[in-house]
Amino acid sequence: MKLKEFEGKQLLELSNIVISKGILIKDSVQPFEGEKVFKVQTLSGGRGKSGGVKVVNYEEAKTLATTFLGSEFLNETITEILLDEKIEIAKEYYLGIMFDTSKRKPILIFSEEGGVDIEEIKKSSPEKVILKEINFLEGIQDLNSITTNLKIQEVITKLYDCFQKNDCRMIEINPLVETPEEDFFAVDCVTVLDDDARYRWPIQFEERTDNRKATAREIAAHEIDRNDHRGVAGKTFVDLDGDIAILTSGGGATMTLMDALIEFGGKPANFTEYSGNPPQEKVEKLTKIVLEKEGLNGLFVAGVIANFTNIYETLKGIINILIEKKPKFPIVIRRAGPHDEEAKEALMNAKKEYGLDIHYFDENTAMTEAAKIMVELSQKYKDGNTN
Amino acid sequence: MAILINENTRFLIQGITGKQGQRTCQEMLLAGSKVIAGVTPGKGGQEVEGVPVYNSIAEISEKIDCSVILVPPKFAKAAILEVINANIPLINIVTENIPVHDMAYCFSKAKEKNIRIIGPTSAGINSVGKSKCGPIGSGKSKVSFTPGNIGIISRSGGMSSETSLVLKQAGLGQSTVVSIGSDILMGESFKELIQDFEKDEETKGIVLFGEIGGTAEEDLAEYLKKRSTPYPKPIVAFISGTFVETYNIQNVSLGHAGAIIEGDKGTRKAKVKALKEAGVLxxxxxHEVGDMMKKVLQNEL
Incomplete structure (x- = not known):
């Protein structure tokens, strides 16, 4: 989970790194003397370039806070402002630690040219960015090979402590500011914590999934899983602008099916997934949300051959809603696994009794071939409607 | 032949008394795997499907070749370190959601002893018709697999069986199917396993299932390009991620540091480009991987 600046700074402070002291504003600004740095708290980067960071006096801070709080900025609803201490800058450094996936260990990144565009420095003058692999069993060795500045070495040691204590996937201080008095301050930071270690995080930050504002359908889908932990249904749900409703199963399979669908020219109406043998009522609720959308030209239900998900129970949840809504568009289903014979029978009955345009495929048809059939049938249905 | 495991491999299951442990044990025995022992602290003396359960690995007197980890994520680190201490040469981690710092520690420890790790979040290894470990090929999904000459390495558990199925539909069986997981830090990956398949006489071609994120595909491409002799067997890959990139549905961005380490790596476009340059189809x-592999083996591609 990615943290906002003020949250990341709480972790830096726990490891005794000196930070620029700020006041967190959630509603009104208290009077102050002189100047402060007004920083809109966002999860996405690039706030400085978009006007989210400004040096202000009290009057300006009041006006800006009214403008930003509760408003949309960089696709996020702004709920906090950090009124940060203004630090005099002599020099700016970059310092970060993250995991290197190919080396299976953490790596330290240091540059004497910190600031906003570290990627640019890496591209234009890679020699100014120092990368140092960290032996996970021994910690950071040979600090002198990174920098001979003892004060920076101290910050590096503390940052690695912070990285380890908080189960960070990555943490960076940018910029690390050196004042004319040669004191060091962490002025901004980016932190990503490992959700799998949430149970041992020293600070229990509130859960969040995305910085985009969720749609009503997305909220409704997430709600299905919140109170019922049997299997997964609707935990992932993204509204899309297409016309083929999606009910797929399994992480890798869902990705592969969506890829195939768009490769064949189809346009998905949503992105969601159910798996792990959820009960009938959870699939039913998710189906209801998926089929709520206007202007659908197809429903695609697919997944790999299930090891233990009850195919009858899960498909029954879908059938119930189909019977209720009686859509005219084609429904393509590719599912196999435990109790698939019963599922097939129920589907065929629904098809006969309610005139549903159901096309059922089992393990004899590849999953992505079914995606092709879905796109073709959907196109034919659309053409039939316009002619 | 086969890679990693075969009909003689002697397995240990850690977390054998849990629901998933019991089910996996049953399915492994059905596939003909030699499950020698199980470990669950505090459950020593019990039996699961006739397999003796011990409190710790130290209590087992028989030789073990591979340990399958099915313990809850909080206890995975201790379980893995126990295997490393016992010098068991292969660990297959099925457990999901293990904290990445725990895995970093385990990988460093395993490396000191040249112990190989497959996973975490692996659905298992299936040396088809010989033996298997982990939940791969359980229940109805058994129909996806048939013995043959194609090796599969997949970052998705579910797609390891679907990939086997489309090969089967093209008339191609599998030698060994390895589900390597897709965690931020993963054990043996494409680059390492492709070298096992090279030595395996039974394997005539390799199919990969890759995903966006990380650098496993780019690492493989780099390895293939740097080889002094060309890789002798055809490799066909499918890399998922077109949808995610077209619709811009990405996970949390790793900020600046992510951009520096991986550069332009990690995207489907970069992975496909690197693999194509390295001679991967x-x-x-x-589902095209089946026909592509068939054609390339018949020298039609």
């Missing part, structure tokens, strides 16, 4: 739609 790319299927744009998943």
């Amino acid at each position: 790319i299927a744009e739609v998943h």
Whole structure:
């Protein structure tokens, strides 16, 4: 989970790194003397370039806070402002630690040219960015090979402590500011914590999934899983602008099916997934949300051959809603696994009794071939409607 | 032949008394795997499907070749370190959601002893018709697999069986199917396993299922390009991620540091480009991997 600046700074402070002291504003600004740095708290980067960071006096801070709080900025609803201490800058450094996936260990990144565009420095003058692999069993060795500045070495040691204590996937201080008095301050930071270690995080930050504002359908889908932990249904749900409703199963399979669908020219109406043998009522609720959308030209239900998900129970949840809504568009289903014979029978009955345009495929048809059939049938249905 | 495991491999299951442990044990025995022992602290003396359960690995007197980890994520680190201490040469981690710092520690420890790790979040290894470990090929999904000459390495558990199925539909069986997981830090990956398949006489071609994120595909491409002799067997890959990139549905961005380490790596576009340059054939739609492999083996591609 990615943290906002003020949250990341709480972790830096726990490891005794000196930070620029700020006041967190959630509603009104208290009077102050002189100047402060007004920083809109966002999860996405690039706030400085978009006007989210400004040096202000009290009057300006009041006006800006009214403008930003509760408003949309960089696709996020702004709920906090950090009124940060203004630090005099002599020099700016970059310092970060993250995991290197190919080396299976953490790596330290240091540059004497910190600031906003570290990627640019890496591209234009890679020699100014120092990368140092960290032996996970021994910690950071040979600090002198990174920098001979003892004060920076101290910050590096503390940052690695912070990285380890908080189960960070990555943490960076940018910029690390050196004042004319040669004191060091962490002025901004980016932190990503490992959700799998949430149970041992020293600070229990509130859960969040995305910085985009969720749609009503997305909220409704997430709600299905919140109170019922049997299997997964609707935990992932993204509204899309297409016309083929999606009910797929399994992480890798869902990705592969969506890829195939768009490769064949189809346009998905949503992105969601159910798996792990959820009960009938959870699939039913998710189906209801998926089929709520206007202007659908197809429903695609697919997944790999299930090891233990009850195919009858899960498909029954879908059938119930189909019977209720009686859509005219084609429904393509590719599912196999435990109790698939019963599922097939129920589907065929629904098809006969309610005139549903159901096309059922089992393990004899590849999953992505079914995606092709879905796109073709959907196109034919659309053409039939316009002619 | 086969890679990693075969009909003689002697397995230990850690977490054998849990629901998933019991089910996996049953399915492994059905596939003909030699499950020698199980470990669950505090459950020593019990039996699961006739397999003796011990409190710790130290209590087991028989030789073990591979340990399958099915313990809850909080206890995974201790379980893995126990295997490393016992010098068991292969660990297959099925457990999901293990904290990445715990895995970093385990990988460092395993490396000191040259112990190989497959996973975490692995659905298992299936040396088809010989033996298997982990939940791969359980229940109805058994129909996806048939013995043959194609090796599969997949970052998705579910797609390891679907990939086997489309090969089967093209008339191709599998030698060994390895589900390597897709965690931020993963054990043996494409680059390492492709070298096992090279030595395996039974394997005539390799199919990969890759995903966006990380650098496993780019690492493989780099390895293939740097080889002094060309890789002798055809490799066909499907890399998922077209949808995610087209619709811009990405996970949390790793900020600046992510951009520096991985550069332009990690995207489907970069992975496909690197693999193509290294001589890997790319299927744009998943089920095409079957026909592509068939054609390349018949020298038609």
